[in-house]
Amino acid sequence: MTNHLFDALFAARLADDRPFLHLPGGNTLSYRQFLDRSAQLARVLVDAGVAPGDRVAVQVAKSPEALALYVATVRAGAVFLPLNTAYMPAEVGYFVGDAKPKLVVCDSAAAADLEPIAADAGARLMTLDANSSGTLSQAADGKSSEFDAVARNGDDLGAILYTSGTTGRSKGAMLSHDNLLSNALTLVESWRFSEDDVLLHALPIFHTHGLFVATNVIAATSGSMIFLPGFKADAVIEALPRATTMMGVPTFYTRLLADPRFTRELVAHIRLFVSGSAPLLADTHVEFEARTGHRILERYGMTETNMNTSNPYDGERRAGTVGFALPGVSVRVTDPDSGNELPAGEIGVLEIKGPNVFKGYWQMPEKTAAEFREDGYFISGDLGLIDAEGYISIVGRGKDLIISGGYNIYPKEVELAIDEVAGVVESAVIGVPHPDFGEGVVAVVVRDGDVDEDTIMQQLAGAMARFKQPKKIIFVDELPRNTMGKVQKNILRETYQEQLTQAA
Ligand code: MCA
């Protein structure tokens, strides 16, 4: 029996006493200990009725146990469905209702809110807290640490990750075992990972970046990770001297640069800093090199495609570009209207093809069909160009999307919620430069009464995750529109571009 992803990443490490996770406080979990726990958790899943192909929806704090649950789900042949811990119950309700998981795992503090949501979807609910206590852990204690991985082939699903939709409805990107494995192995080669690597892991584990890029690459090489609960500059600076590599979103790097303790000496023995999920300003790249002597390696990915491009490990890492298509991945630039391929240097939509590209959106065949060309290329919605030397640059987005601190926010979702507030006529949500998060959310609102910022913010508070909520609301008499009646967001972005530049 083979399990495509688990066998390649972990099967050879079942009795491996080398470290996998270095934890705050000095504890270490070996591969053997981690995999023993994932076997126990896999047994709990099977006992709870989770069958091959069933979804396991998970909204829990980052912890070794949470990571073991990812591996346990894959091992049990099921589909891991991680959810941002910032999501409110109403948001989780949509995902659970759509994906119909067999099991929902959440923090015990959220259990009362999520119990009815799980019940409506026919799912069982178990809890897992940040300190690894909860009903899931209790059920796992005492279970056998041996578990025969359930057979899964490369095309079977290993995970569904939801990405927000431009019309407000999120879409579940179906990722197969081979989507995940092929990309991990490509990155190991491209970025020269080896068993000697110690990766500083401060990313969340509910997104591709922290879950698959970081974890799968390390597991594929028998390396280890300094596993921090999140990004806090003090903890990262304390840990950096023990790491050989770090992966982060641009906000990690700008926060480090803002700290005088972040010096050339501190990172003298690091071999690689990787950045992605949002554009890294060329200025940050230059300042980082001046401070540390390291050139950050910027790469480009998407939830639907894993990683697509990367600056070279050995060649020139060019600031403001995302490098070349990864081996085995094809990237082309097309005219957004005709779909015709454009020559080098011309700006169009980036399209991607390769073993990394997902299997489609969960139960949305029409949306899936609309985002693929007939010859199999996925239409990313990112605008970019490929220069004469093959370097790819992202110059904008065809999709109305804000990326704030590496989190995606679809303006439509926020606009719909604001428009529901009594006294609001209409709204336009835009992303403007933010010194910490790269982009920050601003809402431009037309009102017909005396509704104020506080009232709007209070109504949004229960409805959506904090990171999606506007950092500022601006009231105007009317929104600028073109002759077709479409709101001209480019004019709004220009007018209000300095609204958040003083934000901390
Ligand atoms: C926190 N807040 C945010 C964000 N994070 N607001 C906007 N954007 C954000 N990203 C809010 C908090 O709710 C809080 O609100 C206030 O900002 C300050 O929070 P703070 O404590 O400073 O935030 P933090 O805990 O330090 O988090 C910032 C962070 C985090 C470390 C940058 O957002 C993060 O880890 N981002 C990484 C996301 C990521 O991994 N993205 C990859 C997905 P208040 O104080 O008002 O309550 S993309 C992907 O996977 C693709 C495939 C790819 O290419 O990689």
Ligand code: AMP
């Ligand atoms: P997500 O849907 O969260 O996976 O976000 C994917 C999007 O993040 C892409 O479509 C890009 O718009 C953006 N992105 C990822 N990496 C980069 C990068 N290095 N530079 C610019 N944008 C990026």
